[in-house]
Amino acid sequence: MKLSADLRAFAGRIGHDFRDPELLLRAVTHSSLSSTTRPDNQRLEFLGDRVLGLVMAEALLGADLKASEGQLAPRFNALVRKETCADVARDLGLGEVLKLGRSEMMSGGRRKEALLGDALEAVIAAVYLDGGFESARRVVLRLWGDRIAKVDADARDAKTALQEWAQARGLPPPAYQAVDRTGPDHAPVFTVEVRLENGETERAAAGTKRVAEQAAARALLARMEARHD
Structure with missing residues (x-):
C-alpha cells in the first residue's frame, strides 16, 4: 500500500x-x-x-x-x-x-x-x-x-514528591478533588484541589485531571518546602 x-x-x-x-x-x-x-x-x-x-x-x-x-x-x-x-x-x-x-x-x-x-x-x-x-x-x-x-536529577512526579513529604512528617497521603469543570466538551478545563490533613490546600487548572493534580501538588509542595526551609 x-x-x-x-x-x-x-x-x-x-x-x-x-x-x-x-x-x-x-x-x-x-x-x-x-x-x-x-x-x-x-x-x-x-x-x-x-x-x-x-x-x-x-x-x-x-x-x-x-x-x-x-x-x-x-x-x-x-x-x-x-x-x-x-x-x-x-x-x-x-x-x-x-x-x-x-x-x-x-x-x-x-x-x-x-x-x-x-x-x-x-x-x-x-x-x-x-x-x-x-x-x-x-x-x-x-x-x-x-x-x-x-531530565532533573530528582525527577519524581509532583504527586509522589508531595506524598513523600507528607509521610515524612507523619501526615496521611494528600487528598485530591475535582472542584470545577469549564469549557466545551472538546476542550474541557478541570480545576483540582489538593489538601493535606494539616489544612493546607492548593488549586490548579488544566486540560486533564491528571495534569491539574500534578500542577496543584507541585504548587503545594513548593509552598510547604519554602515555609519549612
Whole structure:
C-alpha cells in the first residue's frame, strides 16, 4: 500500500522510511475507527511502551555511570510518562494525522494527552517491527533529544514528591478533588484541589485531571518546602 501525503510527511518527521507502510497506518488508527478489516493501535501501544522503556533505561545508564537505582528510577519515569510522550507527539504533529472516529474527533481527540501518548508509543512499536531495535532506538533518541540530558536529577512526579513529604512528617497521603469543570466538551478545563490533613490546600487548572493534580501538588509542595526551609 502507499501512504497518503500527510502520512508520508509524518514518516519524514519521524525519520524512518517504512518498508511496510501498513504498520504506520495501524499505529495512527484509534480504536474509535477500527473494524474487522482495519485494526487499531492498541496492541502496538503495548509493545511500544516496552521498547521505549528499554531505550530510555539504556540511555540513562550510559548518561550517568555513577547514578544509583534510586536516582535513575525517577528520571526514567519522567521520560516515559504519558505527559512526556504527549509532548513529543505534539512536537511531531501526530495529532494531525490520527485516524479517529467521528465522536472522538468531535470531542477533541487530536489534542487529548492520553490519546497522543498512546499513539506515539504505537508509532515506536511500528518502527521497531519495521526496522528492528536499532531503528527504534535511533528514532526515540532523536525525538526525545535533549530531554534525556536535561531530565532533573530528582525527577519524581509532583504527586509522589508531595506524598513523600507528607509521610515524612507523619501526615496521611494528600487528598485530591475535582472542584470545577469549564469549557466545551472538546476542550474541557478541570480545576483540582489538593489538601493535606494539616489544612493546607492548593488549586490548579488544566486540560486533564491528571495534569491539574500534578500542577496543584507541585504548587503545594513548593509552598510547604519554602515555609519549612
